[in-house]
Amino acid sequence: MSDERDEIRQKVDIVSLVSREVALRKTGKNFVGLCPFHPDKNPSMTVNPLTGRYKCWSCGAGGDIFNWVMARQNVDFAEAIRILAKDAGIELQQRDPEAAKKRKDRETAMDTALMVFRESLALSRVAQDYLRQREIPPDVVKEWELGYAPDQSDALTNRLMRDGFSLAESKLLFLVDTDASGGYYDKFRGRLMFPIRDERGTLVAFGGRVIGNGQPKYINSSDTPLFRKSRVLYGMNHAKGPIQETRRALLVEGYLDVIACHSAGIRTAVASLGTALAEDQADLLRRWCDHVVILYDADEAGQKATERALSVLATAGLQCSVALMPSGQDPDSLLKQQGTAGLLAVAEASIPPIDFLLKRLGEKYPVTDDRFWAEVPEIVSRAKSELELDRYLMRLAPQYPGISDPIAAVRSLRAMVLRKKREMKTGSVAIASAAPKVRIAMTSREMAVFAALVTTDLRREAYMFSRATNLFTSPIAIQLSKAVSEAFPNGPPMGPLAHWIHLIEPESLRETLSEITDDIRGQNVDHHVLIDALQQLKEHAAARVSQELKVGDKASYFGDLKRRKGLPDSEEADDVEDLFDSS
Numbered sequence: 001m002s003d004e005r006d007e008i009r010q011k012v013d014i015v016s017l018v019s020r021e022v023a024l025r026k027t028g029k030n031f032v033g034l035c036p037f038h039p040d041k042n043p044s045m046t047v048n049p050l051t052g053r054y055k056c057w058s059c060g061a062g063g064d065i066f067n068w069v070m071a072r073q074n075v076d077f078a079e080a081i082r083i084l085a086k087d088a089g090i091e092l093q094q095r096d097p098e099a100a101k102k103r104k105d106r107e108t109a110m111d112t113a114l115m116v117f118r119e120s121l122a123l124s125r126v127a128q129d130y131l132r133q134r135e136i137p138p139d140v141v142k143e144w145e146l147g148y149a150p151d152q153s154d155a156l157t158n159r160l161m162r163d164g165f166s167l168a169e170s171k172l173l174f175l176v177d178t179d180a181s182g183g184y185y186d187k188f189r190g191r192l193m194f195p196i197r198d199e200r201g202t203l204v205a206f207g208g209r210v211i212g213n214g215q216p217k218y219i220n221s222s223d224t225p226l227f228r229k230s231r232v233l234y235g236m237n238h239a240k241g242p243i244q245e246t247r248r249a250l251l252v253e254g255y256l257d258v259i260a261c262h263s264a265g266i267r268t269a270v271a272s273l274g275t276a277l278a279e280d281q282a283d284l285l286r287r288w289c290d291h292v293v294i295l296y297d298a299d300e301a302g303q304k305a306t307e308r309a310l311s312v313l314a315t316a317g318l319q320c321s322v323a324l325m326p327s328g329q330d331p332d333s334l335l336k337q338q339g340t341a342g343l344l345a346v347a348e349a350s351i352p353p354i355d356f357l358l359k360r361l362g363e364k365y366p367v368t369d370d371r372f373w374a375e376v377p378e379i380v381s382r383a384k385s386e387l388e389l390d391r392y393l394m395r396l397a398p399q400y401p402g403i404s405d406p407i408a409a410v411r412s413l414r415a416m417v418l419r420k421k422r423e424m425k426t427g428s429v430a431i432a433s434a435a436p437k438v439r440i441a442m443t444s445r446e447m448a449v450f451a452a453l454v455t456t457d458l459r460r461e462a463y464m465f466s467r468a469t470n471l472f473t474s475p476i477a478i479q480l481s482k483a484v485s486e487a488f489p490n491g492p493p494m495g496p497l498a499h500w501i502h503l504i505e506p507e508s509l510r511e512t513l514s515e516i517t518d519d520i521r522g523q524n525v526d527h528h529v530l531i532d533a534l535q536q537l538k539e540h541a542a543a544r545v546s547q548e549l550k551v552g553d554k555a556s557y558f559g560d561l562k563r564r565k566g567l568p569d570s571e572e573a574d575d576v577e578d579l580f581d582s583s
C-alpha cells in the first residue's frame with residue numbers, strides 16, 4: 001500500500017493536477033491561482049512543486065495530491081488513491097478478489113436486466129405507442145438506453161435464472177422480489193425503464209415509469225449493494241464532461257426533464273432520483289462544478305423543492321441560481337411547445353437565490369404585511385458583499401411601510417439585517433470562516449536551517465543541525481526539529497521534498513515546512529546564509545546555556561549538546577564544531 005502511494009507521489013505532479021481545475025501562474029519557485037475552496041478574487045492559493053503541496057493563504061485549505069483529490073472530488077483517502085493511480089497508470093493490487101468477483105457478478109446481473117428491458121421495448125406495441133405519444137424519438141431511446149419491463153411477472157426472473165444468476169442476489173439488486181410462498185417475481189412490470197448509471201457509467205439502478213394510469217407513477221430501485229440513492233444523480237455519466245468544462249450544472253426534477261434538456265443541447269442537466277436533493281448529491285456536484293442552476297417545475301411542490309435545494313447546495317459551498325419555469329410547465333413540456341430555443345431561454349435566464357426567495361416571499365405575503373418584513377432580513381443577509389446588500393436594501397426601501405424617506409428606510413433595514421446576522425452567528429457554526437493568515441512563529445535564522453534542509457545541495461549540511469533541537473528557541477522550530485529526527489533517524493532524506501514531506505508528522509508540521517519554503521522564496525538560502533544563520537543560532541544557544549548552567553565555555557556546550565542529542569563523538573558531531581569555528 002505505502003509502495004503504491006510512493007509510486008503515485010513520484011508520478012503525479014501537483015502543478016499539473018491542480019492546473020486541470022485552476023489556472024496557475026508561475027511566481028518564483030511557486031505557482032499561484034484562485035483558490036477553489038472559497039470565493040477568491042485575488043489569487044491566494046500557492047502550489048509548490050518542490051513540496052508537492054498546495055496552500056490557500058486566505059481560507060487555510062492545503063495539503064498534498066491526495067488531499068487535493070479528496071477535497072475536490074469529495075472522496076475518501078482510499079478512493080483518492082484509486083483515482084490518482086488510475087490517472088498515473090498504476091495498477092493497484094486487488095485486495096479482495098472474492099469481493100471483486102461478487103461485484104462483477106452483480107454488475108453482470110444488472111446488465112442482463114437492461115438487455116431484457118431493451119429487447120422488450122423493441123418488441124412491445126404498448127411501449128412503442130407510448131414513445132410515439134410522448135414524442136421520444138429512436139435516437140433518444142438509444143442514447144439513454146430506455147427499455148420496457150413487460151407486463152408479466154416472470155420475464156426477467158426466468159431470464160436471470162436461465163443465465164445462472166442467483167435470484168436471492170437479484171432480489172438484493174431490486175430486480176426481483178419474493179411472494180408469500182417464497183416464489184420470485186419481477187419487480188418492474190408494465191413500465192418504461194430508465195437505467196441509472198453512476199458518474200463513472202456503471203449501471204447501478206433502474207427507474208420505471210408506469211405506462212398508462214397505474215400507481216405508483218414511478219418505481220425506483222431502493223438502496224442496493226451497488227446503489228446509494230442519495231449519492232447518484234441521474235444523467236451524471238452523460239453530463240460529467242460538459243459540467244466539468246463549464247463548471248456549471250443544471251439541476252432538474254425528473255428523468256424525462258434530463259433527457260429533454262440534453263436533447264435541447266443543454267448537456268449539463270442532471271436530476272436527483274425522485275426525492276429531494278440530498279447532501280451527498282450536492283457534494284457530488286461540487287466535485288465537478290462551482291455553480292448550479294436549479295430548474296424545477298413551476299408548481300408549489302417544485303418551488304418548495306427549489307428552496308430546499310438552494311439551502312443544501314449553499315451548505316455544500318456551491319453558488320446557485322434559479323431558472324423560472326412558465327407556470328404549468330416542466331422542461332419536457334416546454335421543449336415540446338417552444339422547442340430548443342424556448343427551453344434554452346428559460347435555463348439561461350436564471351436569477352440569484354435572494355431574488356428568488358424575495359419573489360417567493362412576495363407571493364406569500366403582501367409588502368404591507370409585517371410578516372413580509374420579518375422574513376426580509378434573513379433572506380438579504382445572504383448577500384455576499386456590502387454592495388450587493390445595498391442594492392437589495394435600496395430596491396426594498398420604497399416599499400418599507402411607515403418610513404417615507406428611502407435613506408432612512410435603508411438605514412432601518414440595515415439595522416435589522418445586522419441584528420439577524422448576529423443572531424445567526426451565535427446560533428450556528430460559522431461555515432468556512434476565513435482562517436487567519438498563518439505566520440510562521442519562527443526566527444529567520446531558524447527558518448534558514450529548515451529551508452536549507454529542503455534544498456538539495458544544502459541538505460547534508462543542514463540535516464544534522466536541523467536535528468539539534470537545542471539550537472532552536474521557537475516552540476514550532478523545536479517541534480519541527482524533533483519531527484525531522486523522528487522521520488529521518490539514520491540519515492538525511494533523499495530525493496525531492498515532495499517524495500518525503502509526508503513522513504514528517506503531524507500534518508501541521510508538514511504545513512509549517514511547506515510554508516517555510518514558500519516564505520523563503522524571496523531570499524535564496526545558500527551555503528553562506530546557512531553558515532551565518534548557524535553562527536548566530538550557536539551564539540544564542542551558547543549564551544542561553546551559559547546563563548542556564550552558569551557555564552560559559554563553548555566546549556561544555558557542545559559536550560552537553562552531544563550528550564543531550566545522544567550524538568556520538570563522531571566525525572559528524574565534530575563537523576558541527578568545525579562549521580561553527582570556520583565562520
Ligand SMILES: [Zn+2]
Pocket residue numbers: 035036037038040044045056057058059060061
Ligand atoms: Zn481558499
